[in-house]
Amino acid sequence: QQPVQSPQAVILREGEDAVINCSSSKALYSVHWYRQKHGEAPVFLMILLKGGEQKGHEKISASFNEKKQQSSLYLTASQLSYSGTYFCGTAKSSGDKLTFGTGTRLAVRP
């Protein structure tokens, strides 16, 4: 089953924050986050492994709650370049195929 992401879409003003959630019905080994611009391939953002870790990359960070089978992506002080569709990809084991979530469309306005 496909992981469910929420919200489905969000519109931000430049500088605002956003949280994107990814929820799976299955036990997970890892969660991968990607951003895709229209007509382009997904671009990797980060991986989180089971163990409840949290990662950060400048103004984009994420957390993974293994017990709840949920991950959240945090975007702070959003920039225009953050616009796109965000997908979480989940894997049940190391090297397993990725099952992508339903996607969240993010638009950042000036």
Place this chain on the structure above:
Amino acid sequence: GAVVSQHPSWVICKSGTSVKIECRSLDFQATTMFWYRQFPKQSLMLMATSNEGSKATYEQGVEKDKFLINHASLTLSTLTVTSAHPEDSSFYICSAIDWGGRANTEAFFGQGTRLTVV
């Protein structure tokens, strides 16, 4: 980071013809590659797992006789859409994992191929 090259980036073909899409790992060996299909405003749906030297593993509902996958070498996997129809028009993306001896790493994606069947 690792590079995965996909070709062509777009193709228009007539209904009933076949189209081949190539996916190459340029600077690493990929024993496993994945083929995804993405319809407009939808998520990436895994079609099949391509295994070097063996048969591909197809996801439920994907016709293996229609979507032929060949993974003849450690750096090349091909997807052939046979007898294409307009409903096959979609964005096809491949990905590969560069293990490099690590336990877990990201999947690298090709640029994608926009297939339009007319």
